[in-house]
């Protein structure tokens with residue numbers, strides 16, 4: 069909230085109250101606008117520094133996924149995997165477009181949510197809380213909570229993928 073410093077503190081508090089009320093109203097209003105299905109996280113072995121989270125997002129209006137947060141990881145990034153010269157590479161992206169009504173899947177072959185600097189091992193069956201921030205075309209932000217189930221799938225070893233972190237610094 070970038071409200072300028074009001075000289076009258078009472079007026080400022082009223083403003084803040086009105087703002088937080090409108091934010092509450094707004095989040096109720098938009099809560100159901102982005103659907104999340106099949107959220108899961110890849111379980112890790114002890115000492116593994118990072119993992120991936122996967123899901124399908126369907127927004128009811130044109131939106132974009134801006135960021136993700138989770139208590140299990142100090143850093144969470146949105147990555148995109150792609151084949152480059154027969155090598156699977158991934159790169160950080162700033163946002164992912166969520167066109168109205170079109171399911172966008174986050175899977176090991178495309179976009180995924182990268183959980184980095186994990187604070188603890190993620191064991192199979194764990195429920196990993198994720199908070200997604202989605203912004204619609206009007207600039208309204210929606211915060212969505214989801215619990216992703218940890219699965220030990222051996223479909224692809226994420227740790228063998230090369231990371232291009234050149235955009236991070």
Ligand SMILES: [Cu+2]
Nearest residue numbers: 147158180182
């Ligand atoms: Cu990644």
